[in-house]
Structures are given as structure tokens and as C-alpha cells.
Amino acid sequence: GAEVASFHPIQTFTKDTHPEAFAGAYVGIEGEPAALDACTALALRLGAHPIVVPADQKGTYHLACALASNYLVTLLHLASEALRPIGVDTPTAFRILAPLTDHAVANARNTTPALALTGPLVRGDLETITSHLNALAEHAPGRQATYLALAEETLRMASHAGRLDASQSDAIRLFLEDRRRDAKP
Numbered sequence: 001g002a003e004v005a006s007f008h009p010i011q012t013f014t015k016d017t018h019p020e021a022f023a024g025a026y027v028g029i030e031g032e033p034a035a036l037d038a039c040t041a042l043a044l045r046l047g048a049h050p051i052v053v054p055a056d057q058k059g060t061y062h063l064a065c066a067l068a069s070n071y072l073v074t075l076l077h078l079a080s081e082a083l084r085p086i087g088v089d090t091p092t093a094f095r096i097l098a099p100l101t102d103h104a105v106a107n108a109r110n111t112t113p114a115l116a117l118t119g120p121l122v123r124g125d126l127e128t129i130t131s132h133l134n135a136l137a138e139h140a141p142g143r144q145a146t147y148l149a150l151a152e153e154t155l156r157m158a159s160h161a162g163r164l165d166a167s168q169s170d171a172i173r174l175f176l177e178d179r180r181r182d183a184k185p
Contacts, residue, residue: 005031006058007039009048010065023047028061030054075150076101078143085139114161121151122158124168126175133179144183152176 011025023046029039030053043050053061080093088096107116120128129151136144155176159169 003032003035005029005035005039007042008053008062008065012069019046025049026051028053028058028065030058078146081140081143082135085135112161114157114163117154117158117163121154121172122163124164124172126172129172129175133183141183145180148176148180148183152180 006029008028009022009025010028011021013021022043025048027039027043027046027048027050029036029043029050031039036052040050076094076097079097080088080090083093083096084090104116104118110116120126120132132147133144136147152173155164155169155172158164159166164172
């Protein structure tokens, strides 16, 4: 006779996280009506914002959370590894990269991700992209496919937002496709 619901905060938690971490966070809730009411009340009591997630979309919801949290951390790890050949250890790399990543996230939040893009891809700077791929070939050849996949997704986003004209977008896309073929064993 019980009603069931799920309560999934869109927040990271460790053993040291305080309940205040709920304040301002969003919580995905899903379930039966009375249980949803209880979850909504709990979220509001914690200072969080409840959002109802359709049962058939819980996987999609969790995908968004994993991309925004876990894979962002993975990208930070890859960026810190990229600084290793110039003698920067991981803790120092995170300190060096923190202002850049903090501002990138703030810019994306204050505009849109596509408008927040900066760097060689949105400038159409194939010379710098080539230097990135060459550095990966020398120091982390197994990471080239990751870089290329991210570059292709960034190109798609930038092109869709009109950040590049069609000829620039086509030239970069062809360049990335050629490099992807070259990077395969």
C-alpha cells in the first residue's frame, strides 16, 4: 500500500558534504502522486528546487547529470595530464586551470554554451588545432580520439549557433575527419 518515488539531487556528495549543499540545488523526483508530494515538500524544506522527471526519462535525466559532473571531472583530469610534460603536477594543474574553468562555466551559464566558446576551433585556427594533435601524438597518443570527438562536438555546437560560417565549418570538419582517419591504428 506504499507509494514509491525517487529523489535524486543534482549535486555532488562526499562523506564530508553538509546538508547545506541542497540549498539552491535541483532535485529530480519521480514516482507515484502522494510520494511525489512528499519528495516535493522535502526538497523545498532543504532549500532545493524539485523537478519532476517522467519515469521513462530517468536514464536521460541521469545522463545529463553524469555528463555535467563526472565527465567534466574527466576533462579536468585530461587537461591536468596535458600539463605534465611541462613539469606541472596534478594539484598545481588544477590550481592553474581553476580560473579558466570557473569562468568558462560562468560564461556558459550567463549566455549559452555555444556563445561561451572561445579558442582555436571557433576562430577557425587549424594551425593551433594541429599543434594540439601533435602534442597528443607525442605525449598521449591514446587521447587523440577523445580530442577529435570533443572537437567534432564543439564544431557541431559552434556551427549550429552560427559561430562559424559554412566554409569555415566545412574546412574544420574535413580536417578533423582526416585526422581521425590518421589517428586510427
